[in-house]
Amino acid sequence: MLPFTYALRNLFRDLSRLAQTVGGSALVVLLLIASVALNQGMDSVLSASGSAKNVILVGKGSEESIERSEVHLDAESSVITSIRGLEEQLGTPAVSGEITYQAPIRTASGKEDQALLRGVLEKALLVHRSVRLLEGHFPAPGEVMVGKLAHRNLGVDASELALGQRIYFENEALNVSGIFTAPGTVLESEIWFDRNDLASLTQRDTLSAITLRMDNAEFDDVHVFTLQRNDLELAAIREDVYYSKLGAFYQPIKVMIWVTAALVSAGAIFGGLNTLYAAFASRIREMATLQSIGYTRGALLVSLIQESLLATLTGTLLAFLIAYFLLDGRTVPFSVGTFTLILTPQVILTGLAAGILLGTIGTLPPAIRCLSPSLPKALRSS
Amino acid sequence: MAFISIRSLTKSYTKGKTSVTPLENLSLDVPQGEFLALMGPSGSGKTTLLNLIAGIDTPSSGQLEINGRNIADLSQRQLTQWRATHVGYIFQLYHLVPVLSAYENIELPLLLGKLTKAERRMKIQAALDLVDLSDRAHHRPAELSGGQEQRVAIARAIVHHPELLVADEPTGDLDRDSADSILTLLQQLATEHGKTIVMVTHDPKAAQAAHRTLHLEKGQLINNPRQ
Numbered sequence: 330m331l332p333f334t335y336a337l338r339n340l341f342r343d344l345s346r347l348a349q350t351v352g353g354s355a356l357v358v359l360l361l362i363a364s365v366a367l368n369q370g371m372d373s374v375l376s377a378s379g380s381a382k383n384v385i386l387v388g389k390g391s392e393e394s395i396e397r398s399e400v401h402l403d404a405e406s407s408v409i410t411s412i413r414g415l416e417e418q419l420g421t422p423a424v425s426g427e428i429t430y431q432a433p434i435r436t437a438s439g440k441e442d443q444a445l446l447r448g449v450l451e452k453a454l455l456v457h458r459s460v461r462l463l464e465g466h467f468p469a470p471g472e473v474m475v476g477k478l479a480h481r482n483l484g485v486d487a488s489e490l491a492l493g494q495r496i497y498f499e500n501e502a503l504n505v506s507g508i509f510t511a512p513g514t515v516l517e518s519e520i521w522f523d524r525n526d527l528a529s530l531t532q533r534d535t536l537s538a539i540t541l542r543m544d545n546a547e548f549d550d551v552h553v554f555t556l557q558r559n560d561l562e563l564a565a566i567r568e569d570v571y572y573s574k575l576g577a578f579y580q581p582i583k584v585m586i587w588v589t590a591a592l593v594s595a596g597a598i599f600g601g602l603n604t605l606y607a608a609f610a611s612r613i614r615e616m617a618t619l620q621s622i623g624y625t626r627g628a629l630l631v632s633l634i635q636e637s638l639l640a641t642l643t644g645t646l647l648a649f650l651i652a653y654f655l656l657d658g659r660t661v662p663f664s665v666g667t668f669t670l671i672l673t674p675q676v677i678l679t680g681l682a683a684g685i686l687l688g689t690i691g692t693l694p695p696a697i698r699c700l701s702p703s704l705p706k707a708l709r710s711s
Numbered sequence: 712m713a714f715i716s717i718r719s720l721t722k723s724y725t726k727g728k729t730s731v732t733p734l735e736n737l738s739l740d741v742p743q744g745e746f747l748a749l750m751g752p753s754g755s756g757k758t759t760l761l762n763l764i765a766g767i768d769t770p771s772s773g774q775l776e777i778n779g780r781n782i783a784d785l786s787q788r789q790l791t792q793w794r795a796t797h798v799g800y801i802f803q804l805y806h807l808v809p810v811l812s813a814y815e816n817i818e819l820p821l822l823l824g825k826l827t828k829a830e831r832r833m834k835i836q837a838a839l840d841l842v843d844l845s846d847r848a849h850h851r852p853a854e855l856s857g858g859q860e861q862r863v864a865i866a867r868a869i870v871h872h873p874e875l876l877v878a879d880e881p882t883g884d885l886d887r888d889s890a891d892s893i894l895t896l897l898q899q900l901a902t903e904h905g906k907t908i909v910m911v912t913h914d915p916k917a918a919q920a921a922h923r924t925l926h927l928e929k930g931q932l933i934n935n936p937r938q
Contacts, residue, residue, distance in 0.1 A: 332822060338810035618806040621767055622867075623795020623823045625788065704767045705759070708802070 330628050331619070336635035346608050347640060353601035354644030354687050355651070357594045362652050362680040364590040366670040368583050370661065374668035375576040377513040379569030382416075383456055384551045386539040389562045393574070395429045399535040402426070404561045408539055412554050414546030416455065423455035423542035428527050430537070434520065435497040436489040444483055445519045445665065446498070448527030456540045459514050465492045465507030468523050472506035476517040478667040481660045496520070499530045515572075515666025540568065575665060598691065605692060609633065609699035616700055617707030626700045633696040638688035645684030649677070712779065713740035714874070714907045715764060720773035722759055722930075733759040734930045737773075743874070746901035746908045748921035756930040757911045758879060764909055765798050765877040766790045778874060795823045799868025799906075803880035805860040807852040813839070813863045814848040820871040838866035842896065858889030865896060869906070876900065878910040882917050894920035 340347055386408065391398030405426035409415075416423040428448035435441040447453075451467050454460055468474045473496060480487045490496070494505045503522070511517045528534065541551070548567055555563040616629050649672075657672045702710070717739040723732040733756040741747050749757045762768040763775060766782050769790070775783045777797065785793060794800075799820075807816050817838055821831045839845045842862035852860055861881060868876055878897065882890035898920055900906045910921060918924040926933045 330822070331819075332815070334815070335808070335811065342810060614806065615808060618800075618802070618808075619819070620791065621765070621794060621800045622820050623791055624819075625791050705762045708762075708767070708806075 331624060331632040333635065336632050336639060339636050340639055343608065346604050349604045350601055350637070350640040351644040351647065353597040353604070354641040354684060355647040356597045356644075357601075357687060358645045358648035358680045358683050359651055360590040360594055361683045362648065362672070362676050363656060363670075364586050365676045365679050366652075366656060366672065367586055367661065369673060369676065370668035370670050371579060371583070371663065372576060374513055374515055374666055375572045375579075376569070377459075378515045378666070379567070379572035380458070380542075381567060381569045382543050383568035384541050384543065384548060385566050385568050385571055386541070386551070386555065386563045387537075387566065389564045392564050392566050392571075393578075395538045395571075396431055398537050399533075400426070400537065400539055400563065401535060401561060404558075404563060405536065405539050407558060407561065408541060408554070411558070412541070412546055412550055414544050414550065416542040416544040418455055421452055421455065423452070424539060425449060425453040425456045425541070426524070426536040426539045427453060428522075428524060428531070428533065428537050430527065430531055432498065432531075434483060436483060436485050437495055438485065438489055440483065440485050440489075442483045442485075444479065445515075446522055446527060447516075447519050448522045448524035450524050453521070453540075456542045457511065457516055458542075459511040460516060461510050463508045463510050465505070468506050468521060468526075470523050470526055471503060472523065473503045474507035474509055474521040475505055476519045476521075477508060477510045478517045478660055478662075479520050481667045482518045482662045484662075501530060513669075518662065518667040579663070598687070601687070602691060602695060605637065605695040606698065609695045613699055613702060613707050613710045617702070617704055617710070620704055621708065629700055630696055633699070634689055634692050637692035637696075638685070641684050641688035641691070644687075645680060648680060648684075652680075713776075714743035714745075714778055715739070715741035715909070716774070716776040717764075718774040720760075720763065720775055721771050722756075722763060722768070723771045732930055734763070734770075737930070737932060739925070739932065741907060741909065743778075743907050744901055744905045745923060746898060746921045747910065748918035748924040749909065749911045749927060750913065750915070750918055750924055751927035755927040757927050759930075760927065761877050761879055761909060761911050764875070765800055766794045767800070795820065796871070797873050797875055799865075799871070799873040799876045801861070801864050801868050801876065801878035801881045803883040805852070805857075805864040805884075807860055807863055807867075809852050812849045812851055813844060813855065813866075816852070816863055817866045817870050819867060824871065834870055835866075838870040841869070842866045856889070857885050858892060861885060861889070861893050862896070865893070865900075869900065869904075874905075874907060876906050876908045878908065880912055881910060882912070882914060890914070890917065 386400060387395055387398040388400050405424060409422050409424050430446040431443055432446060433441045434444040475490045480490045490505055492505055492508060495502050551565045555565050619629055652672055656670045659670045660667050661670060717737060720734060720737045721732065722734040723730060749760060751757050763770055770783050774781055782790065782793060814835055817835045818831055821834060839848055842865055844859060844862050847855060847859060882893050885893065894917055897908055901908050912918050
């Protein structure tokens with residue numbers, strides 16, 4: 330085997346080539362880990378938002394979108410009286426009729442953007458178990474409670490949605506009475522209204538959906554209820570299934586993320602390969618000299634791979650540092666909520682694997698080309 | 712018995728659609744410790760013969776025995792191992808590894824064996840002393856003159872004590888003084904250390920330093936006189 334110092338020193342033969350290789354691999358790895366983190370973040374926020382114990386009752390035909398759904402107000406009491414085995418707390422069944430709405434909200438600074446609004450009563454906390462009030466209180470009429478990440482959806486500073494601040498909806502001013510968290514779920518990006526407030530502000534006399542939490546009841550019990558009470562025109566869908574279908578809705582976006590990452594990476598990989606071809610081509614005679622001394626082609630290939638790995642792993646490390654400072658913990662808003670980019674072990678392993686593959690498989694074509702000429706011919710090359 | 716024994720050696724290959732035969736039916740004996748010079752015009756087959764003797768290339772037919780072993784029958788892998796032990800190659804343009812110091816360049820053949828670091832250091836120091844470059848051990852090739860580079864290349868070629876040294880125009884890129892000192896060194900290696908040396912040269916003065924000079928033309932030896 331050739332000494333490791335040979336591979337190490339070869340790295341610094343041409344600093345511009347080294348910069349290209351390190352920069353190219355950093356770009357590829359960064360894009361890859363960003364793509365994985367984006368997709369993972371989106372998947373995890375959607376999967377965490379749904380509970381297998383919760384069932385959503387929506388208007389028949391609106392199973393794909395709660396916002397389009399309309400459910401009669403009376404349906405809520407019918408659910409409570411007809412379905413046995415629902416969770417209860419201090420005699421209150423975990424059934425929450427809610428209005429879900431997407432509309433522009435204006436903050437005190439005058440900035441207006443689309444927000445996810447949910448009209449609820451206090452019993453909503455019985456079904457949305459991840460929700461925790463961080464400060465303030467549940468909204469009374471004329472008040473709203475905002476999710477910790479709602480400001481990201483509105484594109485404003487968190488201070489504009491702080492306790493005591495005012496927001497404007499349909500020319501009505503509403504006080505922020507509470508800040509809540511619902512870690513890792515889409516709820517954390519929502520603004521919760523008093524249900525009656527939202528009903529009157531949006532001039533609707535129906536609910537969007539009823540969410541209920543099962544104890545010893547089963548989904549089939551709820552489904553049978555929807556069939557028996559055909560007059561209410563309801564459809565039941567498990568909450569986790571609803572959010573997983575929502576995830577499928579975002580599949581084309583995920584594909585676009587991968588395609589974009591793949592296209593930019595392909596450019597960087599071809600650029601990197603070109604650099605390696607040029608770097609190795611100028612060393613054909615040196616490789617031949619080492620073979621004439623007695624080093625096998627295999628030993629030389631290992632040394633070339635070591636050299637490339639040093640460069641690509643440096644790039645990988647650079648990508649991790651950039652990702653750590655620029656991506657990790659950053660929240661990304663999307664239409665139904667906000668998710669956080671996290672450098673999970675899986676994301677880090679994916680980046681590391683990419684760096685190793687770039688340094689090994691990516692090195693093979695130029696290395697083989699450099700080592701393949703016959704020895705007499707290679708010794709004559711300039 | 713000759714150290715190098717060549718019988719009916721032919722090397723041919725195809726270039727495009729043409730068949731080229733740089734060496735044809737060549738026979739030659741070189742005794743151990745001889746310093747042999749090969750001369751001839753460009754394309755006469757000198758370097759091809761040198762590469763065959765060094766195990767860099769393989770013949771198309773014929774017998775090529777070095778120290779009693781027919782290297783024509785060896786596989787590429789066996790040839791590589793054989794070169795590592797038995798041959799030292801000296802190139803016209805030195806072919807030193809630019810990122811390694813003189814010491815590290817000389818160490819390269821030794822890293823193929825199982826010597827300890829201390830044993831390697833001893834051998835490298837001896838080789839450096841022989842080529843009179845001990846004070847330049849930690850200089851990189853770019854920091855050495857052409858003559859010094861060639862001395863390092865010679866030290867690298869002899870450090871593992873091969874019986875055979877092959878040199879392809881070793882003085883072709885040097886000024887007269889440096890060339891003379893390299894030739895003196897090669898003479899010393901043959902006479903005092905018993906190395907068998909085959910040198911290709913265009914320079915009649917370099918050839919004069921050898922014990923014997925052979926002339927090749929169109930792949931054939933045109934005379935074989937002992938000088």
